[in-house]
Amino acid sequence: MTEADFSYSLIAGIFIVILTLMPTAGLRVDYVSSRKPYLGWACLAGFIAIAREVPDGFLGLYPESNLIYLASSFLQFLASLIFLVSLLRINGVLGKQEKAVLAVPVAAWMLAAIYLVFVGMPQSVAVWYFVTTPVIAVTLLIFLQLLRVGGDFSTSQILLLVSSFALLSLRAGMPVSSSMEIVYLVYFLELMLFPVLLTALHLSEVQTAHEKVKVLLRRRIQSEANVQFILDYSMDIIVAVNSAGLLTTWNKGAEAKFGFTSEQAIGKVHIDDFFVGYYCHREVEEYREFDSWMENADGETIAMKVRIKTIKESNRSYTIYMLRDLSAINEVVKNHAENKRERTARGQ
Structure with missing residues (x-):
C-alpha cells in the first residue's frame, strides 16, 4: 500500500468511526432515558463496530495477515450478532429457541476461526464463503427478524429492512467480487451500511416515543376536558x-x-x-x-x-x-x- 493509499484509508476509517459514533450516541441517550435493554445491546453493537476500525486499519498495511483479518472478522461478526440480540430483546428476554438460533452462527464462526489460524487466508471462492458464512447467516437472521417484527412498516422500519437487505447482499456478494477495486468498494459500502442500521433503530425508538407522547397528550387533554366539565357544571x-x-x-x-x-x-x-x-x-x-x-x-x-x-x-x-x-x-x-x-x- 502506497502512502497515498494509506492516507485515503485512514481518512475513510475516521469517517466511518464518526458515522457510526453518531447513531451509537443516540442509542446511548435512548437507553439512559428509557432503560430498555435492547437499546443497550444496540449501543454495544455500535461500539464494537467502531472498534473494528482498528484491525481494519492494520489490515490495509498487512493485507496478508490472517490474524489481523481474524480480529477484523471477529469484530464484524460480534457487532452483527449483538445487533441481532438487540432485535430479539425488543419483545423481552431471550428464550431457549432464540439462544439455540444464536448458537449456530457462533459455532460456525469458531470453525472459520480455526481454519484461519491453522490454514491461513482463503484461496478460493468456496473457502471464502466458508469463512464468511457466519456473518452472512447473522445478517440474514437480522433481516428475517426485522420482517417478523415489521408491524405497521413505518419509515424507520422500512429503512431498517432496506439497509439490512442491502447489507446482506453486500456481504453475500463480497467473496465473488472480480477485482480488488470492487472488493474495496463493497467493503466500504458494507462499513457504511451498519451505521445506517443503527440510525434506523434509533429513529424507530424516537418514533415510538413520539407516538407514546401523542397518546399521553390526547389522554391528558381528554382528562382536562372532563375535569373542566365537572368544574363548569x-x-x-x-x-x-x-x-x-x-x-x-x-x-x-x-x-x-x-x-x-x-x-x-x-x-x-x-x-x-x-x-x-x-x-x-x-x-x-x-x-x-x-x-x-x-x-x-x-x-x-x-x-x-x-x-x-x-x-x-x-x-x-x-x-x-x-x-x-x-x-x-x-x-x-x-x-x-x-x-x-x-x-x-x-x-x-
Missing part, C-alpha cells in the same frame, strides 16, 4: 390559586357570580380582591371552612361559605377554593319552608 363555585394567590382556575359558576370571564380573571386577579374587608391568602395545612362576605365586579356583596384545601405536589402547590352562595341556600330553605306550610294548610 358544579353547583359550587370552584376556583384555584397558586402559592401567590393569583387565580389559575375559574369555572362558569365563578363567571356568573362574580362577573369576570376566565380571560379577565386567570393570572390577573388575586383571590384577596373578592373578599370584603381584610383577607390575606395563605396556604393551609388542613381543610378549612368559614363564612365570609365577598364582592362581585358590580360591587354587590354576597354571603359565602368558603372551603379551602391546599394541595402540594413535587414541584408546586395550589389552593382550591370552593364557594357556596349562602343567600341562595337560604332562599332555597325559605322556599321549601313556605311550600311545606302551604301543603300543611291545604291538608287541614
